[in-house]
Amino acid sequence: MDLKRKLARLTGVGPGGKTPAAPGGSAPVEPGHDANRLTGNAPSTPSHDASTVASNTRSDAGQERVPGLTPPPSVPRWNAGSIPAAPRAEARPASTPPEAGTHPESPLSQGPHPEARTGTTPEQPRSQDPRVEALRRMLADWSQRQELSTARRPPAPTPPPPGPLPVEARTTAYGTVHVSECVLPPDHHHGSAPLAAALDVEGPLVASLALHAELAGVDFQRMLFLDTETTGLAGGTGTVPFLVGLAWFEGRSLRVHQLFLRRLGEEAPMLRVLSERMAQSSCLVTFNGKSFDWPLLRTRFVLNRVTAPAELPHLDLLHCARRVFKHRGTGTRLVHMEEHVLGHRRVGDVDGSLIPELYFRYLRGGDGSALTPVLEHNVNDLLLLAALLGELVRRFRAGGAGASVPPDEDPRDLLGFAGVALRARDYARAQAFARAAAAGDRGAVGVEALALASRLARKVGDPDAAAGHLHQALTSAKGFQAATLHLELAKLYEHRLKDLPKALHHAKLSAAAELPADHQRRVLRLEGRLARGARAYSLDLTGRPQRPPA
Secondary structure (H helix, E strand, O other): OOHHHHHHHHHOOOHHHOOOOOOOOOOOOOOOOOHHHHHOOOOOOOOOOHHHHHHHHHHHOOOOOOHHHOOOOOOOOOOOOOOOOOOOOOOOOOOOOOOOOOOOOOOOOOOOOHHHHHOOOOOOOOOOOHHHHHHHHHHHHHHHHHHHHHHHOOOOOOOOOOOOOOOEEEEEOOEEEEEEEEEEOOOOEEOOEEHHHHHHOOHHHHHHHHOOHHHHHOOHHHEEEEEEEEOOOOOOOOOOEEEEEEEEEEOOEEEEEEEEOOOOOOHHHHHHHHHHHHHOOOEEEEOOHHHHHHHHHHHHHHHOOOOOOOOOOEEEHHHHHHHHOOOOOOOOOHHHHHHHOOOOOOOOOOOHHHHHHHHHHHHOOOOHHHHHHHHHHHHHHHHHHHHHHHHHHHHHHOOOOOOOOOOOOOHHHHHHHHHHHHHOOOHHHHHHHHHHHHHHOOOHHHHHHHHHHHHHHHHOOOHHHHHHHHHHHHOOOOHHHHHHHHHHHHHHHHHOOOOHHHHHHHHHOOHHHOOHHHHHHHHHHHHHHHHHHHHHHHHHHHHOOOOOOO
16 A cells, blocks of 8 residues: 555545545545545446546546646645645435546446445444543543632732832943842841841850751851742752842841842853852851752852852751741741741732743843842842841740740740750750740640650659659540550650559550550560569568567
8 A cells, every 4th residue: 555545544534434525525636646546435436427537537647637627726736745634524425426536447446335335324323432531520620720729829919110120230350240239227127036136146056956066166247148039949950040149247237139140141240249258158048048049059150160169057947947846837938937937927929939930021021120029029038037047046045054935935836946955965955945835735735745855854864754744744645645655654664663563554555556566565575574573572472481479
């Protein structure tokens, strides 16, 4: 079978591979080609006389075509490279005339097609494929989820009046950079926290809070706050930081310095300015900068063939926030920290998911003032870094020796601080936070705080206080939490207090806290130890000589 016939069969869909008839009942015929050779159809009963067929045959041989059979100029030529896709053909009724241009001597025209002989084609029932229905349902569900997601998305902020982008071009030794800058006074607050409180942090406290010993010797007077706005969140070489926000203290005032990338491909001067500023700083303070911002910037240094600055000690406040505020259950996004910890709610803030598209619109010649909310968003992120650092250290300092934890503190946060202090091996601070959390909550948080206080008491060698904390926690615990406390008491009475009857009593109540095999082994071991102790005691009494009566 030649290529033309294969293409015709792929495009001519219908019963018997028939090509749908053109308007007027005749199929278009290309000069020099036979329509039946293209489609592979057997001709129907001819309705033209021999002269017509002979005329078509002469025309195929290159002679003059009969005017009545010459296709109009609007009919496209049929060739192997441009065969139009045919619509689904229907069964031809008995009154439909046969196709024009059939060749009587073609080997495919030795008789009428069976459909042509009968004149009717039985209609086949169309079966519904269950996979098609499943796909339709999936598309409907996806469309509904998209509508709900769009409805939940916060409304776009009111666009600023048309105008230029609020950045200025500055000539540096490395080239032209575009900068937006402002200075905030020492008494400026972000929410309830003063920015200048970040200057009062102590290196050892920050190191304990961040569980990063390298930060203990850092001079936090020269710290550098860093936050970037990028063309995407996927990272990699295709993501470009078009706005690098920097902030540092000058005295007790905070200077905010934003480097803007006006055009793609002009990163080198901006990166060199960043490198110069980092060389004057003692550490980086970011929020998720260890995983995103700094690796992305380091990649841009390499791609632009700019020498990367020396690595600085890095304080990532995201890790601190996760440890301290994990019991809140509200997440640790930057805006959540801002609202729930500092009491600051942004009004008209641009949604982070819209920032890349706003920048791409600017690159395509859009209004520069549309990026003004993006610059304000970045400034708020930098201010939040300074305020959050000062607030975290202030509250962590309250659990130290000679200080008292404020009674109005959230017990969930106190429990978080206690866990951080425990991991930093600051047991006195952890005990103070745990007791304050237990006093402020009688529910699940209080129970967990008492369990933590029990572990701390065991670490300092006071098993009686450890048991007392666990018994106090049992008054409020239920379900699995109570079973866990019974298991801790069973271990404590068996190994530290050497009270086997109490250990067995609590072990029998801890079935839900361990695997059945482990639970059975623990109970059998304690029962065996009690039985051996009872036998040894009875033998000791039997073999001991009796005292004579006085």
